Amino acid sequence: xxxxxxxxxxxxxxxxxxxxxxxxxxxxxxxxxxxxxxxxxxxxxxxxxxxxxxxxxxxxxxxxxxxxxxxxxxxxxxxxxxxxxxxxxxxxxxxxxxxxxxxxxxxxxxxxxxxxxxxxxxxxxxxxxxxxxxxxxxxxxxxxxxxxxxxxxxxxxxxxxxxxxxxxxxxxxxxxxxxxxxxxxxxxxxxxxxxxxxxxxxxxxxxxxxxxxxxxxxxxxxxxxxxxxxxxxxxxxxxxxxxxxxxxxxxxxxxxxxxxxxxxxxxxxxxxxxxxxxxxxxxxxxxxxxxxxxxxxxxxxxxxxxxxxxxxxxxxxxxxxxxxxxxxxxxxxxxxxxxxxxxxxxxxxxxxxxxxxxxxxxxxxxxxx
Ligand code: NAD
Ligand code: DAU
Numbered sequence: 001x002x003x004x005x006x007x008x009x010x011x012x013x014x015x016x017x018x019x020x021x022x023x024x025x026x027x028x029x030x031x032x033x034x035x036x037x038x039x040x041x042x043x044x045x046x047x048x049x050x051x052x053x054x055x056x057x058x059x060x061x062x063x064x065x066x067x068x069x070x071x072x073x074x075x076x077x078x079x080x081x082x083x084x085x086x087x088x089x090x091x092x093x094x095x096x097x098x099x100x101x102x103x104x105x106x107x108x109x110x111x112x113x114x115x116x117x118x119x120x121x122x123x124x125x126x127x128x129x130x131x132x133x134x135x136x137x138x139x140x141x142x143x144x145x146x147x148x149x150x151x152x153x154x155x156x157x158x159x160x161x162x163x164x165x166x167x168x169x170x171x172x173x174x175x176x177x178x179x180x181x182x183x184x185x186x187x188x189x190x191x192x193x194x195x196x197x198x199x200x201x202x203x204x205x206x207x208x209x210x211x212x213x214x215x216x217x218x219x220x221x222x223x224x225x226x227x228x229x230x231x232x233x234x235x236x237x238x239x240x241x242x243x244x245x246x247x248x249x250x251x252x253x254x255x256x257x258x259x260x261x262x263x264x265x266x267x268x269x270x271x272x273x274x275x276x277x278x279x280x281x282x283x284x285x286x287x288x289x290x291x292x293x294x295x296x297x298x299x300x301x302x303x304x305x306x307x308x309x310x311x312x313x314x315x316x317x318x319x320x321x322x323x324x325x326x327x328x329x330x331x332x333x334x335x336x337x338x339x340x341x342x343x344x345x346x347x348x349x350x351x352x353x354x355x356x357x358x359x360x361x362x363x364x365x366x367x368x369x
Pocket of ligand 1: 135137
């Protein structure tokens with residue numbers, strides 16, 4: 001058993017799974033992964049570390065106060081890293097209820113339990129404890145053709161998802177100012193890389209292209225996102241954990257702005273190199289010669305933010321973090337990963353990943369309903 005634990009919430013999701021892997025691989029901390037396994041939670045992503053003595057999976061909701069209290073008391077973590085969330089903008093447009101429940105109410109409940117736990121810690125542990133809240137650049141709204149989001153940019157969320165994340169950020173801020181809970185908030189740009197659920201642009205385009213399905217591009221494809229390879233984001237979170245000022249906000253981005261249509265075209269180009277369309281039966285069945293023939297412009301997302309760009313000079317100067325992976329290289333790695341993990345993608349698409357969890361996973365801890 002590890003000497004010191006971190007409580008990571010949402011560790012079975014995309015960024016969470018990458019972060020848990022990294023923490024187990026590169027630190028001596030034990031990691032408790034608190035995740036209630038929504039459609040986005042996938043324990044297949046963590047199968048390789050499931051029996052590591054420093055890893056504990058706890059199936060539960062961040063909003064379940066009793067269960068959170070139990071975990072805090074049992075493992076006495078030195079920090080909480082809150083990644084659990086509903087994360088997909090399109091789903092929030094269809095129905096925002098779960099976004100309010102988890103992102104706002106859930107985060108509030110987690111904060112309350114963290115505060116109760118933190119208040120009675122011995123002085124040295126009380127001073128070093130941190131509540132690290134992982135948030136998004138989408139809270140700042142949309143940019144015009146120039147400028148970047150800084151930590152002092154106004155919060156102007158445009159989607160139900162970003163409104164719920166902005167609300168959680170405000171609660172985190174309020175718990176620092178009102179109660180002194182040592183919080184840190186990070187606002188990061190668009191992540192891509194291994195284990196991302198194929199509802200998000202990059203994994204969706206890779207898997208649809210390989211399957212010979214349409215590649216949906218919203219609106220005119222001119223919307224811009226600032227992309228960061230997930231491992232760079234996780235490295236930033238790890239460094240912030242060690243080196244931060246309570247109450248502060250840190251923006252995280254890799255200076256890699258891309259138009260959506262260019263992202264889709266670049267994925268097609270990488271696929272032509274590693275899995276040429278000429279040899280793909282699915283495209284041949286449709287009489288198509290190139291992956292780009294699958295590009296299909298579809299009606300725009302309502303309230304679609306036009307451009308995001310992150311100014312990450314603060315984290316670079318104060319924490320010493322810099323991104324290591326350029327978009328071109330990260331995209332190549334990502335395409336290679338999805339090609340090498342077709343079973344992971346197939347299980348997600350068929351829903352079999354949820355059966356797999358029940359067949360293969362011995363629960364270590366489970367909340368009482
Ligand atoms: P994800 O949707 O892939 O994973 C979310 C995880 O949280 C899942 O494992 C899910 O089961 C779990 N979860 C959801 N509700 C829960 C609840 N009530 N209790 C416990 N667990 C719950 O999300 P992601 O893309 O990995 O994002 C992780 C965090 O990072 C989110 O807070 C998101 O807002 C933020 N973020 C994401 C990006 C991005 O590009 N993906 C960028 C910046 C910030
Ligand atoms: O900026 C950070 C945010 O990035 C995170 O907070 C969110 O959790 C994460 O999902 C992501 O939000 P986006 O809405 O930017 O990601 P998504 O992959 O859904 O879309 C990226 C862009 O691609 C966006 O402009 C919409 C567009 N798009 C998306 C899909 C799914 C398409 O054109 N076609 C698609 O099919």
